[in-house]
Amino acid sequence: MANYNLKINGKTLKTEASPDTPLLWVLRDNLGLVGTKYGCGMAQCGACTVHINGEATRSCVLPVSAVADATITTIEGLSEKGDHPVQKAWDAIDVPQCGYCQAGQIMTAAAFLKKNAKPNLEEIEAAMAGNICRCGTYHRIKEAVQLAASQMQK
């Protein structure tokens, strides 16, 4: 066990965990930040995506020891009131079915749009290809990413 002062969503959160614990489980079990989801545990589905120093990263295979000093953003901290352009676009397009994968999808999209403000369709598909949606809401996800991109340019 080791002590950590994690920089999450603009706050410093103190917790104790064994160093090999994936960040995902520290967020969920220790810190009550359950918006980040478990889907596969092997970085194959994207449900656990968070931002580490601004980069979309799979938290299910990321030991907490590796992010002791990193800046971490989870879905809970993406915006204060749930009004990040990507979140707003997701609502406007009414993307979710079951909703379980959507936090991961949103985190991937938000990090991607920060780097590529004017993406074409192929770039969006490439950026989002690692996030599985078992309900098959891909058409709406694609549409929402485009909408968010256009809103962010304004």
Place this chain on the structure above:
Amino acid sequence: MTKNNSRRDFLKSTALSAGGLILGFNWFGQEASAATVVKEMANEAGGTAFNAFLSIQTNGIVTIFSPNPEIGQGIKTAFPIIVAEELDVDWVNVKVVQAPLDTKKFERQVAGGSGSIPHSWQRLRKAGATARQMLIEAAAKRWGVSTSECSTEKSFVVHTASGKKVGYGELATEAAKLTPPTDVKLKDKKDFKLIGSTVKGVDNHGVLTGKPLFGLDFYREGMKFAMIQRPPAFGMKLKSFDASAAKASASGIEVVSFKDKVAIVGKSTWEVKKARDLVKIEWEKAATLESSDDHNRIFKELLDGKTEIRRKDGDVETAFKDAAKIVEAEYQCPFLPHNPMEPMNFFAHVREDGVELVGPTQTPQNAQNQTAKLLNIPAEKVTVELTKMGGGFGRRLGTDYVLEAAELSSIIKAPVKVMWTREDDMSGGSYRPAVRYRFRAALDKQGNMIGYTLRGAGINAGNSTRQDNFPAGAVPNLLIDSAEHKSPITTGPWRAPITNFLAFAEQSFIDEVATAAGKDAVQFRLELLEKAKTAPTGEIKYNIDRMKAVIELAAEKSGWGKKKKGVSLGFSVYFSHASYVAQVAEVVMKKGKPVLQKIYAAVDCGVVVNQSGARNQVMGGIVDGIGHAMYGNMTFRDGTPDQKNFNAFRLIKMNEIPAIEVSFVDNGIDPTGLGEPALPPTGGSVANAIFKATGKRLRNQPFIEEDQKLFESVS
């Protein structure tokens, strides 16, 4: 609260061991008397609770309880829309609350069979209309006018003559004291404002901001975490285990065993997972350990062996003897895991005075009854709280994972959440059964189908046919039969049970027959329907006109029959779960490979309750259908699945979907469900279009493995 048995949900069967038994349910209990419900609820909750479905607060906020489990099918939005429409409440004033299991207040709290909307349509309307009528009555009394002079508009009762209006909130207390009317008038469908509009999911905000909504998000002070090691192969049982290393790995680790399982309990998910890896377990063989090669051999034996006849019309033998042409083909599909993104999990707290269950289940009442049976206590002692579910696809119609949590809690005498890892989930069974079909069709000289046989061979599939499906009724000589192999590999209902694969086989084979007859795929189907109408054979259980209408709509939307350069079209149509869906798939050749470009879907589900939700279901069902037809494969070696996580089991991704255009038939018929019906026709439309484009007839799923070369550059 008085018990009124007429309102109880009559579940005639709780057996859900193999595919197809889902249809054995009598989900359609007797209709509730809205008046009785209203009165009981008013008495019980004092004043503002109008009935089981809604309550109105004095500030005008209307709380609508949604009783059915939400698995992504959008029922938590669709149900309240129906109530709110008849209540004439402004949607912005509506708050939706997931109701827990309550067999006294609600019927059929089930997510399955695309049956929630058709079952509850009238009940929900009556619930809203009854409350609306009482609000009108309260206002009329207050104003000293006749109720006939009053109307409602967006949460207000209005007296047209005087221009007076009063809000629902202000009237709620008075209205709830009135005797509920026994005769309520429902709206004319043409006056629907909310029904048929575009309404966003009521949980959107929570989903998009990461609120704790799902079963896996449920945490309770003092709750323990658990994982369970189940036998590594179907057909194995527990011999012995040594937990010493596991127990030493972290503080508070407990290891207990029940029913050939070893449960590891601890203080956090990660500690439990690591501890589980340290338990040394010996398993032993208890039954045959089957492999996919065995199944291929078994299919052949079943298809050549003794069968159970499901439907027999006319004289098939003579028809085939007289045939000018005979078409024969076999189709096969593998087992499939459900793979909801949220793996199985459940919270259970078995106490002296009762049992608390919280989590994702499509059948809370089964969870309650079976837990009561397991622990030998009355069902009333078991409460079930429903969380939102990260998908279901039929997997959560089973209660195995609920019972595990209850049993474990009873053993360790503590509140516990049992979580399945993805590997547990994918290798834990209850799969879509593997099936092989053998078709034969007899054509006369004019290309008329005079004989048709279908034989299904399934592994734990029950009746792997649906004997009354089209073209039954349209062919004078027909024989449908099936055979089953009982396997240790567990199966269960998987989104659109049986038809999720049967539809592909049937609609592809019809295409083969049409090709052999030298006829157009759409024309051939329409001719058969015409025969079913003018000269029917035996019973016909689909509506000929409704099927015809979706065929024609899909043909029209897709420009069927008009040449589009470089584009090959494939057709399919299917009736399942009371809805009709026709599809046209467009395939183009790119670098010598077929690429699925677009799917047109024509859907008849009667009245569309929510445009947004309905379109989402149809598109998602089609994406699901494409993904599993193209890529979904689960194979076995010695009772163990070869695919245990998404690195080996391929789910469809965003860059693999075609455009989808959805059209609804507007016929005003009472609505039917949409969670399943869009999926079944998908494999057929895609395979038929690929055949047109390449000449290659795909008869085995997944397509990508039947002919890897064909698809090399598709993905």
